[in-house]
Amino acid sequence: xxxxxxxxxxxxxxxxxxxxxxxxxxxxxxxxxxxxxxxxxxxxxxxxxxxxxxxxxxxxxxxxxxxxxxxxxxxxxxxxxxxxxxxxxxxxxxxxxxxxxxxxxxxxxxxxxxxxxxxxxxxxxxxxxxxxxxxxxxxxxxxxxxxxxxxxxxx
Amino acid sequence: xxxxxxxxxxxxxxxxxxxxxxxxxxxxxxxxxxxxxxxxxxxxxxxxxxxxxxxxxxxxxxxxxxxxxxxxxxxxxxxxxxxxxxxxxxxxxxxxxxxxxxxxxxxxxxxxxxxxxxxxxxxxxxxxxxxxxxxxxxxxxxxxxxxxxxxxxxxxxxxxxxxxxxxxxxxxxxxxxxxxxxxxxxxxxxxxxxxxxxxxxxxxxxxxxxxxxxxxxxxxxxxxxxxxxxxxxxxxxxxxxxxxxxxxxxxxxxxxxxxxxxxxxxxxxxxxxxxxxxxxxxxxxxxxxxxxxxxxxxxxxxxxxxxxxxxxxxxxxxxxxxxxxxxxxxxxxxxxxxxxxxxxxxxxxxxxxxxxxxxxxxxxxxxxxxxxxxxxxxxxxxxxxxxxxxxxxxxxxxxxxxxxxxxxxxxxxxxxxxxxxxxxxxxxxxxxxxxxxxxxxxxxxxxxxxxxxxxxxxxxxxxxxxxxxxxxxxxxxxxxxxxxxxxxxxxxxxxxxxxxxxxxxxxxxxxxxxxxxxxxxxxxxxxxxxxxxxxxxxxxxxxxxxxxxxxxxxxxxxxxxxxxxxxxxxxxxxxxxxxxxxxxxxxxxxxxxxxxxxxxxxxxxxxxxxxxxxxxxxxxxxxxxxxxxxxxxxxxxxxxxxxxxxxxxxxxxxxxxxxxxxxxxxxxxxxxxxxxxxxxxxxxxxxxxxxxxxxxxxxxxxxxxxxxxxxxxxxxxxxxxxxxxxxxxxxxxxxxxxxxxxxxxxxxxxxxxxxxxxxxxxxxxxxxxxxxxx
Ligand code: FES
Ligand code: FES
Numbered sequence: 001x002x003x004x005x006x007x008x009x010x011x012x013x014x015x016x017x018x019x020x021x022x023x024x025x026x027x028x029x030x031x032x033x034x035x036x037x038x039x040x041x042x043x044x045x046x047x048x049x050x051x052x053x054x055x056x057x058x059x060x061x062x063x064x065x066x067x068x069x070x071x072x073x074x075x076x077x078x079x080x081x082x083x084x085x086x087x088x089x090x091x092x093x094x095x096x097x098x099x100x101x102x103x104x105x106x107x108x109x110x111x112x113x114x115x116x117x118x119x120x121x122x123x124x125x126x127x128x129x130x131x132x133x134x135x136x137x138x139x140x141x142x143x144x145x146x147x148x149x150x151x152x153x154x155x
Numbered sequence: 156x157x158x159x160x161x162x163x164x165x166x167x168x169x170x171x172x173x174x175x176x177x178x179x180x181x182x183x184x185x186x187x188x189x190x191x192x193x194x195x196x197x198x199x200x201x202x203x204x205x206x207x208x209x210x211x212x213x214x215x216x217x218x219x220x221x222x223x224x225x226x227x228x229x230x231x232x233x234x235x236x237x238x239x240x241x242x243x244x245x246x247x248x249x250x251x252x253x254x255x256x257x258x259x260x261x262x263x264x265x266x267x268x269x270x271x272x273x274x275x276x277x278x279x280x281x282x283x284x285x286x287x288x289x290x291x292x293x294x295x296x297x298x299x300x301x302x303x304x305x306x307x308x309x310x311x312x313x314x315x316x317x318x319x320x321x322x323x324x325x326x327x328x329x330x331x332x333x334x335x336x337x338x339x340x341x342x343x344x345x346x347x348x349x350x351x352x353x354x355x356x357x358x359x360x361x362x363x364x365x366x367x368x369x370x371x372x373x374x375x376x377x378x379x380x381x382x383x384x385x386x387x388x389x390x391x392x393x394x395x396x397x398x399x400x401x402x403x404x405x406x407x408x409x410x411x412x413x414x415x416x417x418x419x420x421x422x423x424x425x426x427x428x429x430x431x432x433x434x435x436x437x438x439x440x441x442x443x444x445x446x447x448x449x450x451x452x453x454x455x456x457x458x459x460x461x462x463x464x465x466x467x468x469x470x471x472x473x474x475x476x477x478x479x480x481x482x483x484x485x486x487x488x489x490x491x492x493x494x495x496x497x498x499x500x501x502x503x504x505x506x507x508x509x510x511x512x513x514x515x516x517x518x519x520x521x522x523x524x525x526x527x528x529x530x531x532x533x534x535x536x537x538x539x540x541x542x543x544x545x546x547x548x549x550x551x552x553x554x555x556x557x558x559x560x561x562x563x564x565x566x567x568x569x570x571x572x573x574x575x576x577x578x579x580x581x582x583x584x585x586x587x588x589x590x591x592x593x594x595x596x597x598x599x600x601x602x603x604x605x606x607x608x609x610x611x612x613x614x615x616x617x618x619x620x621x622x623x624x625x626x627x628x629x630x631x632x633x634x635x636x637x638x639x640x641x642x643x644x645x646x647x648x649x650x651x652x653x654x655x656x657x658x659x660x661x662x663x664x665x666x667x668x669x670x671x672x673x674x675x676x677x678x679x680x681x682x683x684x685x686x687x688x689x690x691x692x693x694x695x696x697x698x699x700x701x702x703x704x705x706x707x708x709x710x711x712x713x714x715x716x717x718x719x720x721x722x723x724x725x726x727x728x729x730x731x732x733x734x735x736x737x738x739x740x741x742x743x744x745x746x747x748x749x750x751x752x753x754x755x756x757x758x759x760x761x762x763x764x765x766x767x768x769x770x771x772x773x774x775x776x777x778x779x780x781x782x783x784x785x786x787x788x789x790x791x792x793x794x795x796x797x798x799x800x801x802x803x804x805x806x807x808x809x810x811x812x813x814x815x816x817x818x819x820x821x822x823x824x825x826x827x828x829x830x831x832x833x834x835x836x837x838x839x840x841x842x843x844x845x846x847x848x849x850x851x852x853x854x855x856x857x858x859x860x861x862x863x864x865x866x867x868x869x870x871x872x873x874x875x876x877x878x879x880x881x882x883x884x885x886x887x888x889x890x891x892x893x894x895x896x897x898x899x900x901x902x903x904x905x906x907x908x909x910x911x912x913x914x915x916x917x918x919x920x921x922x923x924x925x926x927x928x929x
Contacts, residue, residue: 032187033180037363037413038445042856045363073180082179090174093821096829097662098177099184099363099413124864131856133361133414134662136828137864138872139821 003066008075016062023057044130047103073102085147092143096134104130164674168821169681185367194269196441197276201258204292204521204849216282221271223435228254239488240386242637244316246579248487259485261850262450292521296482299326299518307519328487328517336510341474345465349546354915355535357843358455364413365448371438383412385419386699397426409689415661417527449854453526457482460539474510481517484524490517491579496532503570530894541626541899583635585782589877591813592787599811603791622908626899631783632888633704640709641695642716643775650756651683657697658709664822665705676717703888710883712778719774788812790896794904801924811873816885827872830893836862838897
């Protein structure tokens with residue numbers, strides 16, 4: 001079947017089987033920044049934004065995303081012009097192996113859009129679905145807090 | 156000893172060299188090298204804990220459309236080997252095969268399929284008919300050496316390559332013993348003796364990226380293995396041996412990898428994938444699914460520790476007994492060295508004991524294999540000794556902090572354990588040159604509010620009890636007189652440098668830290684260093700990322716190499732300035748002559764490459780260490796126990812850690828934080844649950860709990876600087892030590908809260924309730 005997706009701002013049609021999962025379509029089409037950690041809906045590394053809301057692309061069929069917009073980590077910033085969250089993750093030491101980071105930052109972006117001044121608890125709840133085994137989360141929370149501040153223009 | 160020095164690149168939070176590329180999803184992990192032309196490899200895994208394969212019929216699977224090949228033990232070389240990526244020849248028994256004739260745990264390899272898609276490969280697995288002779292399994296290490304226990308390694312080609320104790324006919328994978336003084340006699344003399352048994356459980360590393368490799372042939376027929384590994388050079392050697400081909404036919408590349416924690420210090424995927432490439436002539440990808448990651452990779456070794464400590468009335472420790480029964484599971488990968496480390500990284504901390512009795516008995520069972528895991532045996536050892544010391548403090552009616560202060564090792568001191576216990580053989584004597592433990596204890600206590608803890612005990616809720624626990628720790632930095640690291644550096648026209656090193660960045664940031672060390676030595680910004688690591692064709696050798704060695708050992712190699720290059724630059728600068736080399740000085744990206752005239756690095760590079768007496772300014776250097784200077788740490792935990800549900804919650808956790816000079820303080824803190832949270836998760840929830848037949852039943856993230864962000868307590872990390880003279884710019888290791896603290900610190904805090912000693916991990920609500928009821 002054919003579906004139409006807007007991925008990182010570019011609309012296109014894609015040929016998929018009904019059982020094709022979104023992650024497989026994305027990675028097949030070159031969006032390899034979408035990471036596959038557990039492949040069973042638990043780790044959050046495959047998180048993308050679907051019409052701005054975080055979803056796990058490994059437990060979703062591509063067809064379910066038909067006619068919607070998808071944002072991957074490439075869609076929010078580049079090395080030369082990173083998103084504030086990307087900048088803060090790097091500066092605060094929130095990136096170790098980095099495997100969880102695309103998903104983590106996308107969840108954070110969705111959180112901050114809904115709640116520009118989250119309390120620490122709200123950050124924890126918002127990012128709870130994104131596992132990180134390297135950092136102990138301390139610096140990731142710090143990065144989100146500091147990005148939130150900068151995005152609000154308080155710093 | 157001076158604690159802080161003036162540095163411009165080290166001890167600074169420079170930008171992590173791969174940080175932004177990772178945050179933008181640009182840098183590549185193994186899976187990102189997939190081009191679509193690969194076959195997908197899947198392994199048929201044993202459903203039995205112990206069985207002999209009588210017959211395998213793969214004909215139906217082979218005949219399926221889209222299936223390129225099936226390999227069974229009849230198709231591949233039978234080479235007994237260890238999967239442990241460690242110094243060669245390895246002190247681990249050679250007891251495993253690419254495809255075994257006998258399966259030894261649920262999840263062991265039986266056969267391999269390569270097909271055009273993962274789904275096809277999986278479908279083909281179902282079509283393989285295996286006829287097993289099912290054998291009785293050994294599922295409890297306490298049973299392994301009983302008279303009538305089934306023998307797990309009964310094939311006569313398993314062996315050892317260096318003389319280590321190995322009696323497979325008794326299920327003894329290895330053993331070690333060390334006696335200092337007379338334990339019984341000393342215990343007899345002690346005023347207070349405490350004894351108990353502790354049990355540290357199975358656990359998994361849970362890297363977010365699973366084991367994965369892609370193997371292809373290059374145009375010259377060489378195998379190029381792109382793999383998520385901590386030990387690229389060991390992978391090359393082990394695969395070469397397994398496939399009976401020379402190393403020159405193999406190139407191993409480690410791109411970015413998504414965490415390892417010891418689990419990727421093991422050759423678990425590359426051999427069979429390479430064999431499949433040889434069989435099919437096609438590129439092949441093999442990626443563990445989560446079940447395989449849990450059940451068929453490697454684990455934290457399950458240890459049962461029989462302990463005793465004796466002291467005089469003043470609290471001076473006189474005698475320590477540590478007798479360990481270690482369960483290595485089906486294969487003995489790393490087994491002897493891990494049990495040695497349970498003693499060698501732990502016992503020297505209390506170096507004034509007159510008598511020490513250390514025994515490690517490592518047995519096989521038909522359960523998943525142990526292997527390297529952050530902490531490497533020390534985690535288990537510290538659980539036992541630091542919990543027992545809490546019991547001792549109670550007997551003595553002494554503050555547990557005071558007890559540590561009286562007894563811990565200090566600068567200028569040594570321990571007989573260093574010389575006695577090494578990596579499966581004798582160790583290396585060493586005197587401690589840097590120890591910030593006193594300071595760690597003081598600063599940790601202060602930040603935690605240890606002395607004011609009674610004020611926080613009241614919860615205002617009768618069912619909620621609060622308690623406080625602490626512990627002290629040390630680890631090591633590299634394996635002395637065994638491990639080697641090498642680096643090479645060359646200079647470019649713009650005054651930048653390529654730094655090539657075997658060292659393996661598994662997400663820890665070592666590419667950054669080692670670049671900082673090079674930059675500091677060469678007086679350039681870290682930005683002028685272009686690091687490239689872990690490619691067996693392109694970079695010099697390094698044993699890999701383990702044993703807390705990279706910053707210390709690879710850092711020494713990089714510093715030595717950069718010093719050599721710096722000398723060449725000075726020489727060239729002097730020549731250009733027409734003065735004696737003794738009269739020039741290294742400035743920031745320049746060489747200055749006696750009268751203030753300068754030549755820039757760029758001018759020097761261009762001069763040497765194009766103008767006169769042309770040569771490449773470059774060097775390569777190697778380093779082996781002669782000691783393993785320990786980092787030290789003090790941990791403090793505040794825990795609340797709900798006496799109705801049995802749930803223990805960590806409210807606050809402080810670790811104060813001496814890692815010498817922190818080359819990159821923020822990354823060093825990150826190592827502490829990650830290790831501590833992994834340790835807390837291990838202490839409170841992580842364990843393997845087996846069926847009565849030995850099958851791991853919680854091989855998924857929905858049943859094996861890993862701490863998530865909402866589980867994070869209030870955590871504080873304090874870096875306590877010391878200067879280790881033998882380390883690069885004073886650095887010691889930091890990556891492992893933090894994981895050793897939570898089991899004992901939390902166990903001690905639980906006791907302080909509700910008066911029950913948790914001597915078996917993890918401290919789940921069920922276990923705590925049960926203990927409360929007793
Ligand atoms: S890969 Fe999708 S949640 Fe883990
Ligand atoms: S940085 Fe490695 S999993 Fe988060």
